[in-house]
Amino acid sequence: MRHVQLVMGPAGCGKSTYCHTMYEHGLASKRSFQIVNLDPAAEHFKYPVTVDVRELISLDDVMEELDYGPNGGLVYAFEYLDENLEWLREQLGDSDDDYFIMDCPGQIELYSHVPVMKNLVQALQRWGFMVCGVYVIDSQFIADPGKFISGCLACLSAMVQLEIPHVNVLTKMDLVRKKRSFMEKFYQPDIDELIADLNADSNPAMYKLNQAMGSLLDDYSLVGFLPLNIYDPDSVIFVLSHIDNAIQYG
């Protein structure tokens, strides 16, 4: 069976570090994970890259040749990839048991405004891959209810667009060890408690909206993140086992 993890999330949230962690874990546990760089703006990697989109198109080239800014340039580069998916197919090869981890760009436009990520997922599925979305959020940015809800809505946007098994991962947990009990309420939060906390910090005019957002997340069962401490092998195994389950059972 062929597998892909699509690693998504905002800029700087720890996507590349996640990929590196999984790669190292694979080496130690005799599972072979191959990393694919899908970020045309990436600069350097700590892990060996099996496929690099910059061999097809790089953000620097787009910005220089077309005089685009970084965001427009990235959308252009992804649309170019979308038109040249056969290139990616050739790069991925046709082995039956490959497991690729794809390090994606952070720009939300790719998931919310243009269909390129959706097209990529559909192509991977046509080529026989079982694809799992791994949405990464930086634990440093969700340490209050408002930011937590905002992070959840970003995850939801990717989940709704891509329609694939989906796992949320909370990164940089080594940095929040001292506040662990505080953070625990974000792993599997009680949505009513969360909305009450949010209301406590909000103007009453926002209560109805807060409740509606809470219900939306509840309806999609999208609250809850898997905490990942990259320095703790048990934590890596824990996250990977959830991803394996998500891939297997959807």
Ligand SMILES: Nc1nc2c(ncn2[C@@H]2O[C@H](COP(=O)(O)OP(=O)(O)OP(=O)(O)O)[C@@H](O)[C@H]2O)c(=O)[nH]1
């Ligand atoms: N302490 C700690 N630092 C981390 C962790 N993950 C990432 N970082 C740091 O956070 C910064 C950004 O990490 P990256 O892995 O490059 O994040 P990214 O999401 O790939 O970034 P972009 O590709 O720019 O969107 C780097 O300085 C990392 O060293 C973590 O689990 N613990």
